[in-house]
Amino acid sequence: MATKKRTSPFVWAGFILIAGGLMITGGLGLSGTVRNVGKVGDKTVTALEYQGAMQQGLQQMRQMFGNTLTFAQFQQMGGEAMAREQLVQERALENEASRIGLSVGDLYVARQIQQISAFQGLTGGFSLETYRAALRQVGLAERQFEDAQRDAIASGLLSSAIAGDLTMPAIYAETLARFRGERRVITWAAVTAANVTTDIPAPTEEDLQAYHDSHPDVFTTPETRRVTYAALTPEMAAETIEVSEDEIRALYDQRIDSYIVPERRIVDRLTFNNDADATAALARIQSGEITFTDLANEMGFSLEEIDQGEMTEAALGEGGAAVFAAATGDTVGPVPSRFGPVLYRVNVDLAAEETPYDAVRDTLRNELAASRAGRVIAQEKASLTDLVAGGAQIEDIVNLSDLRSGTLDWQEGNTEGMAAYEPFRAAIAAAEIGAFPAIVDLPDGGIFVLRLDEIVPPRVQTLDEMRAYAEVMWRFQATQDAVATEAARLAEAVEGGATFEELGLTATTEPALTRSDVVAGTPYGTMTTAFTLDSGDVTTLSDQGTVVILRLDSIATADESNATYTADRDALAQTLNNSLAGDVMQAYGGAVRATTSVSFNETAVSSINTGL
Template sequence: MAEKKKNRYGVWIVVILILLGLAGFGTGGLSGSIRNIGTVGEKDVSVADYQRTLNTQIRALSAQFGAPISFQQAQAFGIDRAALQQIILTRTLDNEAAQLGISAGDENVFARLRQIPQFQGAGGSFNRESYRFVLEQEGQSEVEFENTLREEMARTLLQGAVVGGVPAAEAYAEALVQYIGEQRSVTWATVDAEALTSPVPGATESDQQAYYDANPEAFTLPEARNITYVWLTPNMIQDQMTVSDVEIEQLYNDRIAEFVQPERRLVERLVYFDAAQAEAAREKLEAGEVTFEDLVEERGLGLSDIDLGDVDQASLGDAGDAVFAANPGDVVGPFNSGLGPALFRMNAILSSQETTLEEATPALREELAADAAREVINDSTDQIIDLLAGGATMEDLAERTDMELGTISWTADMAEGIAAYEGFRQAAATVEEGTFAELNDLADRGVFALRLDSITPPTLQPLDDVREAVKDAWQVQARQDAVMAKTAEIADGIELLTGFETVGLEPVIEPNLTRRSFVEGTPPDFNDQIFEMSVGEVRVLDAENRAIIVRLDDIAPPDPTSETTIAQREQLAQNAAAGIAQDIFDAYATSLQERTDVNINQTTVNAVNAQFQ
């Protein structure tokens, strides 16, 4: 008995030691005793900075996809690694700025604080209470935020020092502007088979043989994979399913919101930090100083960011009565919302809609029958898999199950029947002769299995089998050759000052074309051709079933005084300078990282990541 008591006390001692150890580790989790994930040079890399960077990256990815992204999905895109690299680069620059003695003074920091909208009161001046409240919501102290701001300003100074000497790429921009903005003025006309003075004779046997020999790809059948398959889809057995009226009524009631919809509104909601800001915005709007779109832009948002879609009155809370009493285009508020005080714009009225049980019954019956058919197929898969494992052939499966047997000489361009399913096409393209047959899924939750019986390689069809197609193709080509020859004769009579009308053509005059211009009715290489021509030159272009005569009338440089040219030159110069500056800074940052000691505790990083899951 004494031995048992001794063992029991020993267990309690171990438990107490474990609890004390956990308490020493920090009951506040990673935000308690563990504050950093590592160091870069002499700078700590805080858990909070890594968390904020990771959150920002995940939100950006969610915005890109238009839907919330889970942490596991973000990890699949490497977002956690990108966030870690970003914070390491930031701290590398912070460390270098500190080593060089670059810093921002208190006056500059406070001046920057006054510019941040979230810290401003109703009059636009710095509000210390707003400042404290925002930082409290973010889990930061004033000292931490101001140090972060000071380091950010120092990084900006460092980056400016690195790339500040990059000259404007004026010569580069000018050359591009001259190339892009150079203009061509042309006259062109169309010539077709109506211009021919005699019919094109039919193809002789020697003509047919020559065309057939010169164009074998046009008469070659693609590779065909000869496949035997079995399949079963919900649609095949849906009519056999029994659906009761009780089930239909139950589904109708479960989804009553789909069939009985109250009156709704299309609404946009613009949220503000506090009621004073929202009220000030409403006053500016009522005074006509700004539009609603201006207010949205002031918040750094787009209309898509504030769109609530179609909503009912109850979902709008305090704003419901006012929004539903408003006319389309009216802005009401501010009213409290789940995100703070907000202005609401009502854009359209959606009338109430009701679909009766009787009206909904056919669609609901079909839906329930399809669900039942899918369930039957799902229940039968184990039996089918067992039969395949036992060596059953496609023919056996068709005989012993509800699956239907079929054969197909499959090619990549087929898209009918079972070949309309992507799952089947992928399997048909990769299956090999003699491989073990597997049960595969179809997009509509049907199933199939297949067997490759043989492969027919690409086959040139005998001339006698495709003679009519050869005749038709030869005739088309011969007619186009005749049109091109006739057009060349006409073009010989066109000179620089000659009117196209003198040779019986109706001209089209196209002035001031650039390389980006599109001229309807011309072949794809029209622009390439005219920018190769000299003034007065006439060319004949092949336009498939007709021909184009084009004459270059004038070449003009871009107008150096036009707003478009000036804007293009400035934009190109800025883009080029920015690109060069970015390349220089990237090279500098890479060199800096190579000579800066980086120590990251991967265990701590993993623990932070675990909190996101």
């Protein structure tokens, strides 16, 4: 049975290069005439390595900002520059290792390559045929890849020598752990308008005017930009496009496999060397000696590796009938396959599905129309270019084209209607009165032109215009002030020895809490304040309408015998050690980088970026 091997961290550079190459070369159309795009010291940067670095950087940024992030946006955000610099620093370290004569022998390189999972055969071990095929697929010679591995390993050895055993003094982590492990026991109670015993009088004219005058920002309207525009989006264009019933039916028939889905099973599969091994394994499962999952682990496979996903009866071949006759949870086999006898486990029974034509007709019609909308918009843009060049106004453009007109009083933050498009908002913000209209493209393929008609500056609205609102806001502020005053009075009473209950307050005593704990129902920063108090101190806190009385009941130092404290201290020590090693390597790498020559073929780089 196959046994899976752990992969040395030194070989990941090679694995990423292979994986990146397999992923990239299929979609970028990079010309084979350019092999190298740069040089760092005496080390070359190949086109594949540059592609891999860019793709990896793009994927990392997409994890933060979403999968819709384009490479152009990645460049605008500085991602390309960061990915290139990371690649340069890695090459600079490899160059430095070579300069000082640090390297490893062929046997060590071979052992590391044999651990790369991308080069494993069906038995789980290293396959020379798989290795050579993978390299051919990405256009790499064996010597080229092995030299890259040797450089990566030597660079890793250099990094380990520089920062591998660095540690921070133990007292650093212990001090931080004690700080984080301190506890406070608090009692708190909320004070609301219901606790206020005095009535709040109606505001006078002077009260309202004073509130209005002291809060001009509350009564100020933002700048308003009044625009007239003409636009044609794919959705607008699609509404005017005629699509025949035959065309819609043809698209439905073309996708019939997604609308009429046969019965399926979600199965796991284990492959064996011979029938005897498969039969023996089945017997162990059926006797209850071992589960299918445990058997997979014993053979060195994870659940992800044996999962076959959704399979039809036909796709299962000779095992189809047996699998489809089995119940969920059953193990079926042995079944012959081109890889050897297999056992199947049935995980989920999926019934056949059928989506009728009428259910998707409108969707298909809109899709067909949308696919043609681009041509319609392109034709309109061509004629629109001449109109704009001839000085046509928005009204003329609407009369002579399929663009639709509209007006908008736009304020910062408005994202409704056409303002949902960022280029539209940017064009309004940059527009000037009297300027000629300009054609602007939208991300979905649409176009628009606009004219700024008027800028209405910010204005403080008068009290008469906003009297009702001013009265509401004054009452709210007056109530908050009354609650704060009452909270201060009650807090003084608590500090003087009165209990929360005697004062008509509902108090909550929290268990011992740390600085990072959050107390629901209290203002933000409650625990930060608690850690500034002495035992028995009482104070009030308020935030966004919430007012509480807080009393510190007791102080507890960190329990250094507690397992949680020990784990936190050890984790802090590891984090600090890693940070120290990272800082040292950053300083060392920066020094190496500063003394290493770097050059790139910017034409080749631009070609790769265009493909991306």
